[in-house]
Amino acid sequence: MADDHLPELTGFTLSLRDQVATLTLDRPEKMNAMTRDMWQALGVMIGRIERDEAARAIILTGAGPHFCAGADIGEFETVRRDAETARAYEALNAAAFAAIRNATIPTIAAIDGVCFGGGFGLAAACDLRIATPQARFAVPAAKLGLAYPVEAMGDIVATAGAQMARYLTFSSARIDAQKAMDCGFLLEITASETLLARAGEIAGVLALNAPLSIRASKASIAAALSGRKEDMEHAQNLGDATFESTDYAEGRRAFLERRAAKFLGR
Structure with a gap:
């Protein structure tokens, strides 16, 4: 199949090749931090892929040297300023995580650089995760004084284990790819130059089944x-x-x- 570029929404690039859709978070100048609009659009993008019968697997990745720095904190004074706005914002978070978690086709996160906060949640919602040795992981909610969405916490516990979920959220510590591999969060570690190729290989195997x-x-x-x-x-x-x-x-x-x-x- 030729490389078919699908219609895009702001902050994302979406392409389809050989039955594998690649959805790229595309704000490299902000380490692919997710805006409110991007959280809202993500479910639309996943739904668009699922409706395409040619798509048999999804790779989620980030543009440039990073996967995702999490939510764009620069917006918080407006979109997450108090309990009422936070609930509305977290509803968008939860819907985005659920769209990935409940996708009818398998999802693979291909991770380089930072994978923090909401970015960690996006990766945790995927079925499989691979990363480079340069990848770093953190859930810094405690440093910001906010609570992580309950449903997304379930993804972290399911993928990293309860003890690591406690450590990450209580301490806001950063862990490296090997530590993430050791706790079961990662399927494997691969070199930066082969990250997308390896994700494509795995997705291609799944797409044939x-x-x-x-x-x-x-x-x-x-x-x-x-x-x-x-x-x-x-x-x-x-x-x-x-x-x-x-x-x-x-x-x-x-x-x-x-x-x-x-x-x-x-």
């Missing part, structure tokens, strides 16, 4: 983490549906014929 199967697996893992009955029922329904799908029949035929399966996502 059955979309309905991956969607059911995502739901099952989410249900295992949440323990909620409704999540378990949803995952079971998605799992049951795979056995009625065209892709399941194709997978069986391909195995018997000793060839690569061609999955259609239905």
